[in-house]
Amino acid sequence: MNAHEWRNLLEGAWPWLRILVILVLAWASLWMIRRVLRVLKTHIISRTDEYRDSRRIETLMNVFRYTANIVIVGVAIMAILGTVGISIAPILATAGVAGIAIGFGAQSLVKDFFTGLFLLIEGQVSEGDNIEAAGKSGYVERVTLRHIRIRDYDGSVHFIPNSMITVVTNRSRDYAFAVVDLNVPRKEDLNRVFRQMEEVVRDMRADPAIGSLILDDVDMGGVEKVEDAAVGLRCRIKVLPAKQWRVRREFLRRMKSAMDTVEEVQSAA
Missing domain, CATH: 2.30.30.60 (SH3 type barrels.)
Known part of the structure; x- marks a missing residue:
């Protein structure tokens, strides 16, 4: 083959070579971004002690990776179209006009994106x-x-x-309170009931199955309301986040058993 034929061959293959280069660069960019985000996530998580922060970082990294994928793929598609001779100027102009038209009808979608971004960045x-x-x-x-x-x-x-x-x-930040409202007959000795509630919480803290969920002794609120036949008592127990319901149910179960025991003793006497 002479030089002219080689030149024609290269000119015919050049667009395909450019497309191949664009695809390789796009793949390399995606791989590099994933690698950088993975290293960055590992580095940031290793410097924080809170599991909550690690979850937030994981979520943010997923969003950044998804956004980067869309941007790189979009740029690669436009570059390929330009290589094969399709002008992207009319496409961009049409997309701009369509974007304006869609924007008026998709304001809530834009608000979704901005609200979601601030929810993630602020760690809400x-x-x-x-x-x-x-x-x-x-x-x-x-x-x-x-x-x-x-x-x-x-x-x-x-x-x-x-x-x-x-x-x-x-309800998953730092700690929570298991708030308990308890109605007892008006004839009950309230001081005895308060002591009984404190004893129940001490027993729960000593129980290996549930004691690790409780962070402090019971905070006795006292008398919340007085009715014709009953008195409402309130207390709260400081617990791990999102564990207040389990602790509250267990407290009520044990409190009921303790009150039944007292009634049986009083009946026997």
Whole structure:
């Protein structure tokens, strides 16, 4: 083959070589970003002691990786179109006009993205938290820039758009209180009942099965209300986050058994 034929061959193969180079560069960029995010995540998590922070970092890294994938793939597609001779200027112009038209009808979608981004950056909610938002409560299974997916106590899954979230009640931060309201007959000796409640909590803290969930002694609120036939007592127990319901149920169960024992002794006497 002479030089002219070689030149024609190279000119014919050059667009395909450029496409190959673009694909290789896109793949290398995706691999590098995943690698950098993985190293960065490991480094940040190793410098924090809280499991909650590690969950938030994991969620943010997933969002960054997803966004980077979209940007790199989009740039690669536009570069390939330009290589094969398809002008991207009309496409960009059409996309701009369409974007304006869509923007008027997709304001809630944009609000979803910005709200979701601030929810993640500020650490208001992370995967694994127990929250209440937009009138729904449950365990957070997934956090994205578009929505939050939570599963409630009976197993129902709720998808909450981020734009609907104005207040987040997070029950998985640092500690919680198991608040207990107890009604006793008016004739009961309240001091004895208070001592009984304190003894029940001490026994629970000594129990290896549940003691690790309780962080402090019972905080006795005292008399909450007085009715014709009963007196309402209130106390609270400082516990690990999201463990208040389990501790409260166990306290009520043991308190009921203790009160039954006292009644049996008084009846026998």
